[in-house]
Amino acid sequence: MSKLDNLQAALESVLGGQIVSLKRELGEITITVAAKDSLNVAKLLRDHSELRFEQLIDLCGVDYSSYKDGAHEGPRFAAVSHLLSVNKNWRLRLKVFAPDDDFPSVPALTPIWNAANWFEREAFDMFGIIFEGHEDLRRILTDYGFIGHPLRKDFPTTGHVEMRYDAEQKRVVYQPVTIEPREITPRVIREENYGGL
Known part of the structure; x- marks a missing residue:
């Protein structure tokens, strides 16, 4: 069994039905x-003890409204976290979609990993995702x-306004x-011998 197989088995064993989807792509889960x-x-x-993701490496907001030219169906906003287990030497991406597109809100991860603090503030500022339970959610x-x-x-x-x-x-x-x-249209150079051909 590979390390990725072990991680998948541990995730399915520990989290069970709480996993909405699990994808393996490019050597990552x-x-x-x-x-x-x-x-x-x-x-x-x-x-x-089977997982031990001690560190949150990154958290970002995502707007899926035009993802893959509109091929995405489902909620518009998600918070995506990248986790690291130093103990087990593996990584995981955790995706949580906000159920309401008009008022996107997900629970804050700052009570679990304090490193999420500024990342959640950034996702709030840039995408308008509300992190419930964040103690200092401001721009x-x-x-x-x-x-x-x-x-x-x-x-x-x-934008809408400028300052001076x-x-x-x-x-x-x-x-x-x-x-x-x-509208800025780039000038196209068409020469027969362009590039030495």
Whole structure:
């Protein structure tokens, strides 16, 4: 049995029916669990002697609204965590979909792995995913008055407002974006002998 086979067997044994899906791709395992089960699953992943995922390496938000040109069916937003077991020398990707697209919310993993703190704040700031139970869920990358979540697929590429320093008022002011939308078409070079052919 390979190490991946051992990990899959341990996951299926310990988590059982809490696993919504388990995928093996490119030498890695990704499990998807329901948001209602995610805290219990996280505790088992960290504490169970057969798993021992002591470290959360990364956590990010994902907007699946245009994933694979609309081929994705199901909830729009997910929180994806990358876990490491130093003890067992294996890795795992944990995916939790927010059940409500209009108000995406999943349980916070900060009570299980404190390293999730800033990652969850980033996913909240960029995607608008609410992490229930996070003690300090506030923006971390955008400005205090920023409106919207810039990594959502439906966020306009120019944004809504811009800020600048106004010398007369001696403060930063917000105003509607002044960039005129334009289409940039690259120039195509077509030469018979281009590239020495």
